[in-house]
Amino acid sequence: MKQYAQSYYLAVLSIICIITACKTKNVENEPDVPIIEINLGEITDAITNDIVDSIYYVGLPHIDGNIPVSIDKIIVSDGLIYTADCRHGKIFAHEETTGKPKFAIDHRGAGPQDYGEIRSMTVNEKHILIIDNITHKLHFFDSKTGNYITSKKMPIVADDIEVLDNDKFIFATSYIKGTKLNIDQPKYRLFVTDNDLNIIDYIYGLADNEYDSVNQRTIFSQSPKGIIFSSASLNGFMIIDTADPRKQTKIKLPFNKSLSVDKPIDIDNLLQYQYLTTAPYMSKDNLYIQYSTGDGHVRQNIWSKQFNGLLSNSPTNLSKAILPVVGSTHDCFISTIDCHETYVAITNDGFTKASDDIVQILKDDCGIALVFYKMK
Amino acid sequence: MKKKTFLILCAAIVSSIAYYYTSENEMQDVMTMRNIEALSEIENDESLWEYPDGKPNTFTCGATTASHWWGNSTCAYNVIICTGGGAGCNERRCPEHG
DSSP: OHHHHHHHHHHHHHHHHHHHHHHOOOOSSOOOOEEEEEEOOOSOOOOGGGGGEEEEEEEEETTTTBBBBBBBEEEEEETTTEEEEEEGEEEEEEETTOOOOOEEEEESSSSSSBBOOOOOEOOOEEEEEEEETTTTTTEEEEEEOOOEEEEOOOOOOOOOEOOTTOEEEEEEEEEEHTOOOOSOOOEEEEEETTOOOHHHHHHHEEOTTOOBBBOSSSEEEEEETTEEEEETTTTEEEEEEESTTOOEEEEOOOOOSSSOOOOOOOOGGGSEEEEEOOOOOTHHHHHHHEEEEESOOOEEEETTTTTTTEOOOOOOBBBTTTOOOEOOOOEEEEEEOHHHHHHHHHHTTTTTOHHHHHHHHHHTEEEEEEEEEEEO | OOHHHHHHHHHHHHHHHHHHHHHHHHHHHHHHHHHHHHHHHHOHHHHHHSSEEEEEEEOOOOOOOOSSSSSSSEEEEEEEEEEESSSSOOOOOOTTTT
16 A cells, blocks of 8 residues: 555656646647648739729828828728828728718827827727727727727737627737737737726737747738738738637648747848738738748738639739738728829829829829729 | 656656756746846946837838839838837838838
C-alpha cells in the first residue's frame, strides 16, 4: 500500500513538473474553423473588365470646408455613405445616390462630447461608433444626424470594431513586439462585448512570446457573407458570422513564406515575407486583396471566383480598370479620385468619364469623387 | 528504490529541458523589454517619445507606385503611425508619400 502511495505521488510530481515547465498560452476553446484555400495564380485570358458590369461616380462635396484627406474606412448603410478619415479625426456622411452632404463629425478635442482620436469606426442602424484609445472610450454619435449621443468606457485597447447581431460588438487588437498597452488586458485577438461593452467572449489567444510583426490599416471589413477579419500573421483571413462570432470560415492564401506570431520579424525585413497588408474587401464572389509578394513588392489585385485566380487591368481597355479599392458594398467595389489632375490623366487613357457636376467638384478642389464598380 | 530514483530523475530532466527551451525566448524578450524600459527610464519617458501615450502601428504605405496608374504595384514602405493606448511611440512616415 505504501509502495502504491509513493508511486502515485511520484507520478503526480512528474506531471506537475512537466506542466509548469510548459509555456502558458491564452487558448480557450478556439473555434473549429473550416478552411478554404484559394488560388492566387494570375489569370492571363481575362481582365478586370470581364467581371465589372458598370461604373458610376458619386461626388462628395465638402462639408463646412472639410474634405476627406485620407480614407481609412467607407461604410454604405441605410442610404448614406460614411467616410472615415481617421488620421485627421473626421467622419463625413453623404447621401448614397446623390452625394448630397449630410453632416461631418469633427470633434477631436478635450470637451465632454469630444474624442481624442478616431482609431477606427463602424456604423449600425442607430449609431456611428468611434474607438478612442486616448480616452479609452467608445463614442456614440447619431447615424442620421451626426449628433453626439454618449460615450462608454472601453475595457480594452482595440484597433478595429464591427457590429454583430443583437447589439453586440466585436473588437480586434493587434500586438506588435515591444509595444506596451496602457490597459492591462488579456492577450486575445478578438473580444466580443454586449452593448454596454462587457466582454462576453474572447477568441484567438496569443502566448506571452507571440506577436504580430505588422498591423494593417483596417482589420475588419464588411461583406455579404459576414465580417472579414484579417491579420498579417493569419496567412489568410476569416469570415465571421455576425449571429455567432465563433462560427467562422478561414480563407487560406497560398503564401510560401508567411509571417508567424512566434517569430516576429523586424520592420526592415518584412518585405521578404508574404502577408496581407490590409483587410480584403469582398463584393459578390470577388475579393480585392493587397499583399506583400515576398520579393520586396506590394501588389493589389482582384481575385475572381469565376476565374479562380487574380485578374489585372488591361492597358488596352481601361474603361473599367479598377483603381485602389477603399471599400465595398454587397455588389460594388469603391475607389476614390481625390484630385482633378488624376481624373484627367485616367480619362485621357480611356477610363469612364464622370458627369460635369462631379468633374466640377474635382476641378474646384472642393470635394472628392467615389467610383463604384458594379460587379457582375 | 532504484526504480523510483530513476523516475524522479527522468521527470526532472524532461521538465528542465522543456523549461530551458521555452524560457530562452522569454529571456530574450525580457532583456529586450528591459532595455526599452531602461532607456525610457534613464532618459525621461516623455522626452524619448513623440507620443508618450502612443501605441505604434506598423503597416504598409500602399500608395500606388506603378509606372502606370492601372498597374497593380503599391508602395511597400512600412510606416509607423502612432495612435492611443500605448506607452510611447515615434512615428516613421513614408519618405515618398508621407
